[in-house]
Amino acid sequence: MALLNTERGLTEAEYLTLERAAPFKSEFFGGEMFAMAGGTVMHSLIAANSIAQLQLNLRGRPCKAFTSDLRIKVESTGLFTYPDVSVVCGPFQVVPGTDDTIVNPTLLIEVLSDSTEAYDRGEKFRHYTQIPTLREYLLVSQRMPRVEQFVRGGNDEWTLRAAEGLNATIALPSLEITLDLKEIFAGVEFTSAPIRPQRAPPI
Numbered sequence: 001m002a003l004l005n006t007e008r009g010l011t012e013a014e015y016l017t018l019e020r021a022a023p024f025k026s027e028f029f030g031g032e033m034f035a036m037a038g039g040t041v042m043h044s045l046i047a048a049n050s051i052a053q054l055q056l057n058l059r060g061r062p063c064k065a066f067t068s069d070l071r072i073k074v075e076s077t078g079l080f081t082y083p084d085v086s087v088v089c090g091p092f093q094v095v096p097g098t099d100d101t102i103v104n105p106t107l108l109i110e111v112l113s114d115s116t117e118a119y120d121r122g123e124k125f126r127h128y129t130q131i132p133t134l135r136e137y138l139l140v141s142q143r144m145p146r147v148e149q150f151v152r153g154g155n156d157e158w159t160l161r162a163a164e165g166l167n168a169t170i171a172l173p174s175l176e177i178t179l180d181l182k183e184i185f186a187g188v189e190f191t192s193a194p195i196r197p198q199r200a201p202p203i
Helices: 012-021 041-058 117-121 123-128
Strands: 002-004 026-029 032-035 063-066 071-074 079-081 085-089 107-111 136-140 146-152 158-164 169-172 177-180
Touching: 012 026, 012 032, 012 079, 041 063, 041 085, 041 107, 041 177, 079 123, 117 123, 146 169, 158 169
Parallel strands: 107 136
Antiparallel strands: 002 032, 026 032, 026 079, 063 085, 071 079, 085 107, 136 146, 146 158, 169 177
């Protein structure tokens, strides 16, 4: 993890100024910037496959799928981050004074790696649950054809479902579509070797 910090901590405005000029992406939380490393080939392929399937299924709909270049802010906690895949339905709601940071995703996807899995399942998920518009959160494995799905229900309760196997499908109620795992994992070579992280957890 490469950590950029000042003694007093950065403001959000200072972070955004630095971030827009930087040659790499960083997450931001609690006055600190956390540089992000690049993902593995399989990590990138899984994310690209997921986006392609979402775009195909959402064609003509008011929902759009985005790559990890789209920055998200969790307004209630102050976390700025770059999910592997985001889906936004309806008009974009941006951080005031910006045109590049949204606050209203409907669905978020993270592709798991060894060093970030606990963060994606735990603290990062806790941040994501504070986004009022978020209806679903998917965790996608690099080791096997498996997708875990957290669905928001009444009283902000989250229900876990899972789909496993290349012949499996997963229904996304927030988008009213179904994804095929064979398409999400098309061309993926699964491994039992350690998978280096795309980024180190900032928290």
